[in-house]
Amino acid sequence: MILGRYLPGVSWVHRLDARTKFILSMLFIFVIFMANNIYGYLFATAFVALSIIMTGLGFKVFFNGLKPLAMLMLITTFLQLFFMNTGTVLVHWWIFTITTDGVINSVIVFVRFMLIIMFTTILTLTTPPLEVADAMESLMSPLRKIGVPVSELALMVSIALRFVPTLMDEAQSIMNAQRARGVAFNEGGLIQRAKSYVPLLIPLFVNAIKRAIELGDAMEARGYRDGEHRTKFRVLKYTKIDGVAFAAFFIFAIGLFATRFI
Numbered sequence: 001m002i003l004g005r006y007l008p009g010v011s012w013v014h015r016l017d018a019r020t021k022f023i024l025s026m027l028f029i030f031v032i033f034m035a036n037n038i039y040g041y042l043f044a045t046a047f048v049a050l051s052i053i054m055t056g057l058g059f060k061v062f063f064n065g066l067k068p069l070a071m072l073m074l075i076t077t078f079l080q081l082f083f084m085n086t087g088t089v090l091v092h093w094w095i096f097t098i099t100t101d102g103v104i105n106s107v108i109v110f111v112r113f114m115l116i117i118m119f120t121t122i123l124t125l126t127t128p129p130l131e132v133a134d135a136m137e138s139l140m141s142p143l144r145k146i147g148v149p150v151s152e153l154a155l156m157v158s159i160a161l162r163f164v165p166t167l168m169d170e171a172q173s174i175m176n177a178q179r180a181r182g183v184a185f186n187e188g189g190l191i192q193r194a195k196s197y198v199p200l201l202i203p204l205f206v207n208a209i210k211r212a213i214e215l216g217d218a219m220e221a222r223g224y225r226d227g228e229h230r231t232k233f234r235v236l237k238y239t240k241i242d243g244v245a246f247a248a249f250f251i252f253a254i255g256l257f258a259t260r261f262i
Contacts, residue, residue, distance in 0.1 A: 005165045006128045011056040012241055014126045018135035020242040021127055024249050025120045031253050032112055040259035041111050047252050048119050055126055062118050062125075073113050080106040124161060133158030134236055152226065159215070163208075170207050174200055 008014070013021075035041050052062055066073070080102065087101030123132065137154035144150050175185060178199065185196050 007125050009056050013055045017238050017242050018127045018131040021123045022135045025123045028119045034256050039262045048115050065121050077106045077110040080109045129158045129162045174203050
């Protein structure tokens with residue numbers, strides 16, 4: 001799983017300010033909903049593909065990141081089939097009805113979900129977790145005036161992002177060890193498969209607690225104190241390429257809106 005992993009590089013996307021990538025990632029989640037036809041989604045797909053190419057990391061890395069979320073995406077897409085009753089009826093069984101509009105809506109949700117995941121993954125792949133935390137702290141700094149612990153929230157998000165790949169690696173190691181002992185995770189029915197994952201949870205939970213304790217001890221040893229002002233080795237600073245990135249995204253948003261009238 002690539003969520004939370006930073007892959008070093010020298011692309012212009014890597015050189016963007018972390019705040020720029022964070023803001024554009026959040027804006028993309030809202031802007032993608034402007035697409036309402038195939039032209040809009042093709043345009044959005046082309047924009048995401050171009051963004052991935054500019055990272056210099058390759059498409060394979062990003063598609064690998066979709067695998068852990070494949071089941072969630074498929075379940076979400078499947079449920080969308082039954083949320084719309086308009087259009088031509090394709091299948092009707094008991095209280096369930098699948099229509100052409102339901103199928104179209106499911107495809108739209110799947111594509112939208114995939115594009116959002118792939119575009120926002122650019123943030124974590126091209127930005128060190130510490131810079132992500134610094135970006136969040138900088139963007140949320142006005143909330144300090146109303147007593148919001150901005151630094152602590154940013155640190156929590158940074159640690160959470162960093163722990164995701166760590167826990168996935170731990171889970172994979174435990175699964176490999178249990179497979180060596182004869183556990184079959186992919187055999188049997190749905191209930192049987194779910195039961196086979198139960199022995200995985202306890203050691204994974206124990207390891208997560210151990211890592212959390214070790215991290216807390218390491219932070220204390222380095223002088224971290226809750227509520228204290230933290231200095232930064234690398235100061236965030238906007239440059240010309242950040243302006244180019246915002247301009248490019250603005251053009252994309254206008255183009256995506258224009259596809260609504262095709």
